[in-house]
Amino acid sequence: MAKVHFTSHLRHVAPSEPVEAAGSTVADVLSDVFARHPAVRGYVLDDQDRIRLHVAVFVDGTHVRRNILSAPVTPTSEVYVLQALSGG
Amino acid sequence: MADRLYVSTRKGLLVYARDGKGWTHHTTHFLGSPVSIVLPSADNKTIFCALNLGHFGAKLHRSTDGGATWTELEPPKMPKVETSVAAGETEKPPTVNQLWSLAWAGPDRPDALWAGTTPALFYSKDLGATWELNEPLWNMPERSKWFGGGTVDAALHAICVDPRNSDRVAIAVSCGGVTLTEDGGKTWRIAGKGLRAEYMPPDQQFDPIVQDPHMMVQSPSHPHMWWVQHHNGIFHCTNDLESWDEITTAPISHFGFPVAVHPKDGNTAWFVPAKKDEHRYPVDGNMVVNRTKDGGKTFETLRRGLPQGNCFDLIYRHGLAVDETGNHLAMGSTTGGLWASANGGDDWALISAHLAPIYAVRFA
Numbered sequence: 001m002a003k004v005h006f007t008s009h010l011r012h013v014a015p016s017e018p019v020e021a022a023g024s025t026v027a028d029v030l031s032d033v034f035a036r037h038p039a040v041r042g043y044v045l046d047d048q049d050r051i052r053l054h055v056a057v058f059v060d061g062t063h064v065r066r067n068i069l070s071a072p073v074t075p076t077s078e079v080y081v082l083q084a085l086s087g088g
Numbered sequence: 089m090a091d092r093l094y095v096s097t098r099k100g101l102l103v104y105a106r107d108g109k110g111w112t113h114h115t116t117h118f119l120g121s122p123v124s125i126v127l128p129s130a131d132n133k134t135i136f137c138a139l140n141l142g143h144f145g146a147k148l149h150r151s152t153d154g155g156a157t158w159t160e161l162e163p164p165k166m167p168k169v170e171t172s173v174a175a176g177e178t179e180k181p182p183t184v185n186q187l188w189s190l191a192w193a194g195p196d197r198p199d200a201l202w203a204g205t206t207p208a209l210f211y212s213k214d215l216g217a218t219w220e221l222n223e224p225l226w227n228m229p230e231r232s233k234w235f236g237g238g239t240v241d242a243a244l245h246a247i248c249v250d251p252r253n254s255d256r257v258a259i260a261v262s263c264g265g266v267t268l269t270e271d272g273g274k275t276w277r278i279a280g281k282g283l284r285a286e287y288m289p290p291d292q293q294f295d296p297i298v299q300d301p302h303m304m305v306q307s308p309s310h311p312h313m314w315w316v317q318h319h320n321g322i323f324h325c326t327n328d329l330e331s332w333d334e335i336t337t338a339p340i341s342h343f344g345f346p347v348a349v350h351p352k353d354g355n356t357a358w359f360v361p362a363k364k365d366e367h368r369y370p371v372d373g374n375m376v377v378n379r380t381k382d383g384g385k386t387f388e389t390l391r392r393g394l395p396q397g398n399c400f401d402l403i404y405r406h407g408l409a410v411d412e413t414g415n416h417l418a419m420g421s422t423t424g425g426l427w428a429s430a431n432g433g434d435d436w437a438l439i440s441a442h443l444a445p446i447y448a449v450r451f452a
């Protein structure tokens with residue numbers, strides 16, 4: 001299963017250690033994490049379930065800049081959910 | 089008499105307590121996080137605190153023990169919109185970017201409150217546990233003409249619940265003018281006749297929908313009287329939102345953000361003028377407060393205790409407050425200056441010159 005890491009800025013709502021998550025896209029693995037950690041959802045997704053403008057997602061070392069939620073994820077992927085520097 | 093002063097800053101919520109001489113720092117909450125607005129109850133036990141986290145969105149917390157502990161609530165959210173590029177839709181599906189205003193919905197409904205956001209109005213009947221978009225306002229045809237003023241999307245920053253009738257609520261939007269409901273939000277009508285927007289083409293300057301009321305207040309004691317500090321002027325209403333009169337007698341500048349009305353006199357109000365819109369700092373670097381006691385016929389310019397010369401403190405729309413006596417005022421600035429007055433603005437005392445940028449001050 002893919003491994004999802006959250007920025008330490010989300011420590012109060014997100015798991016502090018990387019969590020394993022099932023799925024073949026960023027949307028899938030995040031949904032899997034949100035099912036177990038519902039409080040983190042509103043910090044990562046906006047009202048329309050888009051990745052927030054100033055949240056950055058990396059998959060296997062690549063900063064995914066377009067179509068983030070549909071980006072492919074493999075069972076060995078490392079996914080990082082970080083704060084984008086554009087947010088201040 | 090209010091004994092707490094809530095100061096919403098870019099780096100947390102600071103609460104000051106009244107002592108024999110003035111205001112002293114009492115507690116700090118959400119240290120490091122931008123606090124966009126705070127709503128305390130009159131007994132200071134229930135407190136709502138809205139955060140605007142740059143990366144992670146608008147958040148809402150509530151305390152029911154005077155700030156000793158906080159619970160994060162699900163903030164107001166826009167309903168999910170299905171979009172179709174093929175259908176040629178160009179409007180971006182909305183998301184709540186900021187909680188701009190919070191207001192108790194009236195003494196006859198103690199668990200209810202309104203939230204004004206960028207971009208819509210919400211209602212909660214359960215102390216913020218759940219929120220409902222006010223769809224009649226959102227679906228008003230005129231709403232599509234709203235546009236951002238200082239923000240990308242329109243900002244609903246003022247909510248006035250009529251002390252005579254809680255079903256009567258007026259809101260002010262930058263930029264969307266003034267809109268009124270008389271049935272608790274089921275239907276709405278435009279209430280901005282007479283407001284003038286000099287930033288619009290000449291034939292549209294009196295269009296009530298394009299107005300930028302920076303702040304609106306209703307007189308608690310004379311609720312047919314209202315004040316607006318507008319982007320390009322001061323406006324007064326004495327006929328219960330039938331029409332607005334432009335006040336052109338204020339000295340120094342007609343530009344500014346906040347307005348506060350005296351709790352016992354609808355003709356007395358305070359304004360903080362600033363150099364107009366492309367610059368936004370105190371005119372000539374001198375910080376002053378304009379006060380009228382006669383409905384805008386004349387003004388006094390008050391400056392005792394305020395910085396004179398090389399001052400860049402700007403007071404935002406929620407950055408000026410008056411308590412229920414009308415004697416105590418507080419004012420917080422963009423450069424972290426916090427002042428209080430105990431005599432209606434005649435004299436000001438500095439509380440701190442070096443806080444984080446201040447978004448809002450409020451007595452309770």
